[in-house]
Amino acid sequence: MKGYALITGASSGFGEAIAHSLANEGYSLILAARRTERLESLKEKLSHLPIHIELITVDVREEQAVIAAITSLPENVKDRIEILVNNAGLAVGRGPIDQGISDDWNRMIDTNIKGLLYVTKAVVPYLKKQTHGHIVNIASIAGKEVYAGGNVYCASKHAVDALSRSMRIDLVSYGIKVTNIAPGAAETEFSLVRFKGDQDTAASVYEGYEPLQAQDIADSVLFAVTRPAHVNISDITIMPTAQASASILHKES
Numbered sequence: 036m037k038g039y040a041l042i043t044g045a046s047s048g049f050g051e052a053i054a055h056s057l058a059n060e061g062y063s064l065i066l067a068a069r070r071t072e073r074l075e076s077l078k079e080k081l082s083h084l085p086i087h088i089e090l091i092t093v094d095v096r097e098e099q100a101v102i103a104a105i106t107s108l109p110e111n112v113k114d115r116i117e118i119l120v121n122n123a124g125l126a127v128g129r130g131p132i133d134q135g136i137s138d139d140w141n142r143m144i145d146t147n148i149k150g151l152l153y154v155t156k157a158v159v160p161y162l163k164k165q166t167h168g169h170i171v172n173i174a175s176i177a178g179k180e181v182y183a184g185g186n187v188y189c190a191s192k193h194a195v196d197a198l199s200r201s202m203r204i205d206l207v208s209y210g211i212k213v214t215n216i217a218p219g220a221a222e223t224e225f226s227l228v229r230f231k232g233d234q235d236t237a238a239s240v241y242e243g244y245e246p247l248q249a250q251d252i253a254d255s256v257l258f259a260v261t262r263p264a265h266v267n268i269s270d271i272t273i274m275p276t277a278q279a280s281a282s283i284l285h286k287e288s
């Protein structure tokens with residue numbers, strides 16, 4: 036019988052798709068995000084499956100709230116966490132460094148780096164109890180390369196990439212696998228958040244080519260977590276066919 040997968044950012048995009056894929060694979064789920072109603076709706080959609088689902092309403096930027104949320108899970112749930120998917124994250128704004136807004140910078144750094152650290156620290160003690168614990172960090176092509184106007188978002192995702200490599204070293208003696216997934220352009224609510232609700236600008240990011248869909252990322256997570264015990268997928272970079280690098284997208288006019 037499979038244990039639990041804890042997925043942060045499960046209320047939208049990649050996290051929601053990953054929840055569907057892991058639930059269909061037989062994992063019970065702990066779904067975390069700030070928007071409770073979205074999590075409840077997702078739980079309802081998965082209610083036909085023979086799995087157990089726990090919901091955590093939490094802002095990953097709040098360390099004490101993260102600790103309290105994980106600690107308050109029933110013993111028979113937290114003791115069976117086999118997979119942690121660190122997916123919650125965002126970009127806020129895009130532009131030259133000298134025009135950056137410090138509140139945007141703080142939101143990205145606090146969510147993408149510090150939030151990931153808080154959740155990881157709270158969950159690793161339970162992963163250590165497993166014979167096959169697995170952490171999947173959702174980084175980005177922006178964690179491999181930088182692009183114009185991407186500065187702080189790119190820095191935050193480079194940090195995720197570095198943390199994936201560091202975690203692999205720190206946790207290897209516990210048999211905990213660490214997979215870093217670096218997607219390119221994928222059509223989710225990501226750009227709507229980045230451009231602060233500007234729907235036209237957000238839509239323009241995905242015009243003229245076929246972007247990745249959330250399911251493409253869920254497929255790569257599923258691949259990583261279903262390898263045999265002796266195999267760790269260290270890193271997956273996945274981009275649309277029309278994307279050659281972080282900043283080169285072939286768009287049909």
Ligand code: NDP
Pocket residue numbers: 043044045046047048049050067068069070071073093094095096122123124125126146150173174175176217218219220221222223224225226228
């Ligand atoms: P979405 O905006 O669709 O989803 C982001 C998720 O993160 C939401 O569930 C949101 O939940 C959650 N989240 C954001 N801030 C917090 C917070 N402070 N506390 C808890 N949860 C939070 O975007 P994606 O699905 O595209 O993004 C998922 C991850 O993938 C991010 O880390 C992003 O950087 C990364 N990524 C995205 C790419 C893309 O092109 N879409 C490409 C490469 C990487 P809620 O608002 O309910 O809290």
Ligand code: 8X3
Pocket residue numbers: 174175176177185218219220221281
């Ligand atoms: C999201 C992809 O290219 O907008 O991480 O940085 S990109």
